Amino acid sequence: MNQKMSCSVLLLGFTMSTPLVACADDSFAQWFAGGRVTGDIRLYDFGRDYAGTASDSPAGSPYTGKNRFDFKDMNAVSLGGKLKWETADLYGFSAGAAMYFAYDIGMNNYTYNPNKLYAANYNYPYLNPLLMGNNRTVTTLGEAYLQYRNPWLLARAGNQVIDNPWVNPSDGFMIPNLYQGVSVIATPISGLQFQGDRVLSYKNRTVAGFQDYNLSALPYDKIIYNGENSGTADAGVAYKDERYLAQAWLYHFYGFADMTYLEGGYKQPVADFTPFADVQYVHETGNGDIGTVDAAVYGAKLGVSLPRHWGNVYVAYNRSANNNVTAISAGVPGAASNGNLFSPYTQIYNTDPLYTTVMNYGLVSARAAGYAWLIGATLHPWDQALDITPTVSDYYTAPYVANARAYMLDIAYHLGGAFKGLTIRNRLGIEHDIPLLGSAYVDNRLMLQYAF
Numbered sequence: 409m410n411q412k413m414s415c416s417v418l419l420l421g422f423t424m425s426t427p428l429v430a431c432a433d434d435s436f437a438q439w440f441a442g443g444r445v446t447g448d449i450r451l452y453d454f455g456r457d458y459a460g461t462a463s464d465s466p467a468g469s470p471y472t473g474k475n476r477f478d479f480k481d482m483n484a485v486s487l488g489g490k491l492k493w494e495t496a497d498l499y500g501f502s503a504g505a506a507m508y509f510a511y512d513i514g515m516n517n518y519t520y521n522p523n524k525l526y527a528a529n530y531n532y533p534y535l536n537p538l539l540m541g542n543n544r545t546v547t548t549l550g551e552a553y554l555q556y557r558n559p560w561l562l563a564r565a566g567n568q569v570i571d572n573p574w575v576n577p578s579d580g581f582m583i584p585n586l587y588q589g590v591s592v593i594a595t596p597i598s599g600l601q602f603q604g605d606r607v608l609s610y611k612n613r614t615v616a617g618f619q620d621y622n623l624s625a626l627p628y629d630k631i632i633y634n635g636e637n638s639g640t641a642d643a644g645v646a647y648k649d650e651r652y653l654a655q656a657w658l659y660h661f662y663g664f665a666d667m668t669y670l671e672g673g674y675k676q677p678v679a680d681f682t683p684f685a686d687v688q689y690v691h692e693t694g695n696g697d698i699g700t701v702d703a704a705v706y707g708a709k710l711g712v713s714l715p716r717h718w719g720n721v722y723v724a725y726n727r728s729a730n731n732n733v734t735a736i737s738a739g740v741p742g743a744a745s746n747g748n749l750f751s752p753y754t755q756i757y758n759t760d761p762l763y764t765t766v767m768n769y770g771l772v773s774a775r776a777a778g779y780a781w782l783i784g785a786t787l788h789p790w791d792q793a794l795d796i797t798p799t800v801s802d803y804y805t806a807p808y809v810a811n812a813r814a815y816m817l818d819i820a821y822h823l824g825g826a827f828k829g830l831t832i833r834n835r836l837g838i839e840h841d842i843p844l845l846g847s848a849y850v851d852n853r854l855m856l857q858y859a860f
Contacts, residue, residue: 435498438498442495442496443493443496445492445493446859447489447491448490448857448860449857449860450489452582453485453854454483454536454539454581455483456849457481458481482533483517484535485513486513487513488511488546490507491507492507493505500556500557501554501555502557503555504553505551506551506552507549508582508583509548509583510540510547510583511545512540517535518535519532519534540614548615548617550584550586552566553565554566560595560596561592561593561595562591562592562593563591565590565591567611568586568587570587572605572642574751574754574760575640575642575753578753579613580835580853585753587605587610588610589607589608591605592604599647600645601645601646602644602645603646604641604642604643605640606639607641608638610622610639612626620639622752622753623756624750633664637697639662640659640660641659641662642658642659642660643658651675651676653674661750663696664701664750665694665696665701666692667691669688669690670688670690671688675713680715680716681714684710684712684713684720687707687709688705688706688707688708689704689705690703691703692704692750701749701750703729703749704728704731705728705729705747706726707727708724708763709724717792718789719789721784722784724782724783725780726779727778727780728748728776729747729777730778730808731747747776748775758770758772764780764781766799766814767835768816768851769803769814769839774812775809776809778804778806780801780803781802783799783800784799784801797816797817797818799814812841812842813841814837814839815839818833818834818835819835820833831857832855833854834852834855836850837850
């Protein structure tokens with residue numbers, strides 16, 4: 409744990425723990441003995457087939473193969489999970505620790521062939537780097553925290569999971585995004601929540617350690633910044649009841665930009681159906697290490713919830729306005745421009761809250777101004793045991809990057825009885841004309857998880 413985080417943990421402990429210091433030895437024994445173990449085991453198989461042609465290569469280009477950077481069809485299989493232990497509460501205090509791990513089980517292709525047209529991460533052209541990067545194992549103490557909790561307050565310091573709209577776990581692979589810092593959540597009344605976070609360091613889901621970087625340090629990101637940064641501070645308030653939802657968030661991405669995120673929604677039962685309408689707004693400005701950021705994004709979602717808890721169907725729209733700014737900082741290729749949102753913890757993982765973002769694409773990862781439409785559904789046809797989520801989405805971002813279309817089908821089956829906790833899930837994505845990746849590619853993710 410770095411020095412900054414150690415100071416935060418000591419401060420939380422010494423300022424709030426006088427009763428804890430004074431407690432008897434048997435209380436400490438109960439504190440530990442009353443703890444609980446939780447976790448999960450995961451077996452994931454991720455494949456990507458570059459099925460199309462080189463749609464992004466200009467005439468006379470030296471690029472060959474199915475896509476601009478001659479990516480090969482790739483695959484990765486990994487076995488891993490999480491083992492977590494948390495103590496019982498003692499005068500409101502508890503501590504927790506979780507080990508995360510991912511292992512190659514001998515099914516991956518590590519053929520080495522330097523890709524001179526792209527980043528070194530693709531020097532293993534048949535290995536899908538999404539699960540574990542190019543590593544054969546990843547093991548990390550992803551959570552290690554001290555916390556204070558009462559019925560309306562949770563204050564936590566250390567390595568932890570933080571979950572809010574633009575700083576979240578992105579937990580779709582073996583190991584989630586994890587954060588080192590301080591988080592405070594207050595719930596004074598039912599439905600109303602205040603949250604504030606100070607992120608000092610970040611652990612990307614394919615590396616083992618916490619670092620003073622974010623996703624812009626990755627060589628395959630389109631906004632690249634390899635320098636260190638001081639993390640993020642955020643604060644938000646959210647309210648939700650049977651009819652209304654509303655939230656407002658402020659983010660300060662140190663050295664990069666400031667963001668405001670607003671969202672509201674309303675639903676009204678009509679007979680056996682419940683129509684709903686949601687809207688969102690994002691405004692981001694800054695002039696830092698990646699150049700000028702000046703973005704405004706609007707969104708709306710209209711739909712109806714079906715009777716008998718069968719799910720919902722909806723249509724969604726987002727627009728990212730073009731600001732006619734082309735800001736390239738010295739030595740920073742692909743810096744923010746044309747109304748791009750900069751999302752340092754979600755941008756290549758497509759886990760941002762925009763209504764039209766899907767598994768493999770969205771306006772944030774497109775890095776361009778434009779607009780998008782999505783038609784989708786979230787269905788539970790079999791007593792909540794089966795989840796089916798189909799979507800079709802179009803992204804109109806020309807002339808900045810090519811327009812694209814994405815088809816997604818996400819199916820998850822949650823077993824019960826003796827197999828309760830076991831989920832079998834398959835996520836299929838078929839994209840057309842994604843910039844740099846060719847005229848079409850197919851992404852399939854088979855995931856088995858047992859949670860205990």
